[in-house]
Amino acid sequence: xxxxxxxxxxxxxxLLVMLVHSTTQSLGRDVSLGVNLLTGFSVIGVNVFVLIxxxxxxxxxxxxxxxxxxxxxxxxxxxxxCRYLCDEPVTFKYLFFITSSNWFIAxxxxxxxxxxxxxxxxxxxxxxxxxGGVISLLLIEIWFDWLPPxxxxxxxxxNGYSVFSFAILYLLGxxxxxxxxxxxxxxxxxxxxxxxxxxLGVVAHVGIVAGHPSVSGMCFSYINPMVIxxxxxxxxxxxxxxxxxxxxxxxxxSTLAILLGHSAIFFLYTRQFKYLYDNFxxxxxxxxxxxxxxxxxxxxxxxxxxxxxxxxxxEKVIKNRIKYNEIINGPLMAKS
Numbered sequence: 001x002x003x004x005x006x007x008x009x010x011x012x013x014x015l016l017v018m019l020v021h022s023t024t025q026s027l028g029r030d031v032s033l034g035v036n037l038l039t040g041f042s043v044i045g046v047n048v049f050v051l052i053x054x055x056x057x058x059x060x061x062x063x064x065x066x067x068x069x070x071x072x073x074x075x076x077x078x079x080x081x082c083r084y085l086c087d088e089p090v091t092f093k094y095l096f097f098i099t100s101s102n103w104f105i106a107x108x109x110x111x112x113x114x115x116x117x118x119x120x121x122x123x124x125x126x127x128x129x130x131x132g133g134v135i136s137l138l139l140i141e142i143w144f145d146w147l148p149p150x151x152x153x154x155x156x157x158x159n160g161y162s163v164f165s166f167a168i169l170y171l172l173g174x175x176x177x178x179x180x181x182x183x184x185x186x187x188x189x190x191x192x193x194x195x196x197x198x199x200l201g202v203v204a205h206v207g208i209v210a211g212h213p214s215v216s217g218m219c220f221s222y223i224n225p226m227v228i229x230x231x232x233x234x235x236x237x238x239x240x241x242x243x244x245x246x247x248x249x250x251x252x253x254s255t256l257a258i259l260l261g262h263s264a265i266f267f268l269y270t271r272q273f274k275y276l277y278d279n280f281x282x283x284x285x286x287x288x289x290x291x292x293x294x295x296x297x298x299x300x301x302x303x304x305x306x307x308x309x310x311x312x313x314x315e316k317v318i319k320n321r322i323k324y325n326e327i328i329n330g331p332l333m334a335k336s
Contacts, residue, residue: 004245005239008238011248013234018262019042020220021270026270035277036205039204044193047231051231052173054118054173056177058115060115062325063322068109070311074307080095082265086267103161104259137168137171141155142223159221165223172232192230196230203219204216204219254308261300261304272292273292276292
């Protein structure tokens with residue numbers, strides 16, 4: 001059963017991803033304080049999405065893998081078509097979603113297949129063991145991949161762009177669901193999110209002004225402890241809501257489609273954002289920028305309704321043909 005409050009959080013996380021992409025990819029890092037603040041508020045999008053996956057846990061099923069493959073195929077077709085019609089370079093890598101811009105798909109698929117192992121760990125370890133393990137992994141990731149100077153070792157964290165980092169966030173989300181957070185943290189979670197976001201934006205801007213652009217990269221890294229803390233606080237804001245909306249639950253089925261949809265026409269709308277930033281000022285930029293993101297957001301959802309209709313007959317066949325839906329079975333899986 002879908003929880004509308006969490007589905008709403010999932011939708012907001014994708015909106016934040018669109019915001020951070022539109023700023024960093026269109027304008028780069030060396031920009032105004034306002035843009036850095038916007039990035040500070042929106043950089044948590046990917047982390048929140050993965051935390052939600054861990055919060056509820058998941059186990060890969062044959063039907064869900066087929067569905068994921070169909071989503072990728074549908075949006076790959078749109079992406080290749082758009083690039084071809086606009087005389088943009090098209091590489092065969094787009095057909096398999098193995099370009100650098102599609103790192104999320106590769107990492108998320110890896111996480112799905114790793115999830116059963118992580119679920120077993122969460123179900124068998126004590127609270128102290130699980131929390132100790134998660135904290136230890138976070139410290140390793142921070143020390144070897146985030147803190148300067150970067151050691152010349154490869155642990156696979158890649159500043160958060162990896163299965164390794166996703167697995168840590170998954171465990172963190174699962175630990176929060178199983179054991180909760182202090183009541184005081186829950187009460188002030190909106191202020192934690194706002195405070196961390198402002199601090200990230202200000203510190204990044206000061207670093208740029210002072211001639212240290214690497215500070216900006218550290219601030220907006222997915223494995224920055226403050227970004228992770230802000231992501232947790234953002235998720236906790238929505239966990240404290242309670243409502244049901246069939247509309248939100250339906251739209252939330254297209255969250256991954258929104259991610260792939262805005263990536264499909266990325267080369268088009270980044271130019272438009274740069275144009276808006278260079279030719280307008282103040283509230284005009286904010287208004288046009290918000291309108292452009294909303295248009296892409298709604299267009300992706302609308303286009304995905306076609307994908308959902310096309311998939312219905314395939315889904316029926318899968319339900320009739322697949323006898324054992326779970327890819328990985330085991331007695332411990334039932335506890336997750």
